[in-house]
Amino acid sequence: MKRDDPSPGNLRDLGEFGFIDLVRRRYGGKARPGEIGIGDDGAVLLSPRGKVVLSTDLLLEGTHFDLRYFLPEEIGWRALSANLSDLAAMGASPVCYLAALAAPPDASVKFLASVFRGMARAARPSGIRLMGGDTCRGEKIVLSLTVMGKAAAGKTAARRGARPGDILFVTGEPGWSRLGFKLLSGGRPRNPSGWKRTAMRRHLMPSARWREGTAAAGCGAVSAMIDLSDGLLQDLSHLLKPEGMGAVLDEKSFHLSTQFRKAAAELKENPLASFLAGGEDYELLMAVRPHKYESFRRAARNFPAGVFPIGVVTKGGGVRVRRADGTWMAGAWLPRGFTHFPSLSRPIAPGIKRSRRSRN
Secondary structure, eight states: OOTTSOOSSOHHHHOHHHHHHHHHHHHOOOOOTTOBOTTSSSEEEEETTEEEEEEEEEEEBTTTBOTTTOOHHHHHHHHHHHHHHHHHHTTEEEEEEEEEEEEOTTOOHHHHHHHHHHHHHHHTTTTOEEEEEEEEEOSSOEEEEEEEEEEGGGOOOOSTTOOTTOEEEEESOTTHHHHHHHHHHTOOOSSOOHHHHHHHHHHHSOOOOHHHHHHHHHTTOEEEEEEOSSOHHHHHHHHHGGGTOEEEEEGGGSOOOHHHHHHHHHTTOOHHHHHHHOOOOOOEEEEEOGGGHHHHHHHHTTOTTOEEEEEEEESSSOEEEEOTTSOEEEGGGSOOOOOSSOOTTOOOOTTOOOOSOOOO
């Protein structure tokens, strides 16, 4: 076999992250001191005026959004918010973005213009500007966005850096997007209110936590950070993997509101499983140095979404969850998050049903 020949098998055998690692090892550019390359939520590059953060995402009709219940503005909003969330995880302030679009020739111009209007609406709070892109013919609607951000005072965050003893915090209330997906899968409700409105909003028009991300990176207390796109447990594994660490999580610390529990009950969903493995929430998971907790606490006072402790990083032993009744969940009993190329033989943990939903 030639050195540059692809590995045998298919994507399902290798998996999403296995393929990314293959590309990184064989073809990835070498990061200079102070830079971050393939394997994080974004790339960090050095510039004469500080650090620049770049990230890109691909959104495909039928995989990332369903036209049966997504309105065009919601597609655009969600597309940009997912990209802004990557900047947030790196601690970068949004600057500008590029948007590439593929669409069938008979696609409605009004529909496509509404997609871009949704992106413009999502851009207003941060002031990020659309500065270019591309268009081409395609069988389905495809959006590819690239965002650029800057690091305040050169301070960025990354997935690597957590150590045993670090305290794990998460913003907001992960799991709402999963509940919104479950609700919408049964048909889009008319004039929703209460928990239905919350669940729909969190799935269709999530909020990127860029304010929280920049404040967290700037306070100097956060050792590692990642956004929650594939589920809390799945994304937590990326923080722990580099050093083979583990974590102990405590359900009593989880922010599971009365409204969240009511929504889960109405939808016949396990609230704990939704919280741990729901995905697509775009909240931020961060590890905080215990001796710098006071600095983090002061910064967190200004987090619009709020932030809550959920556990601690350990030397090893995998991830364990102490339930409210004192019992433990670990290994195959933990609910699983999303992956783009799951193995057909992959076991499903209790409380989770395999769906046809894909990331974003």
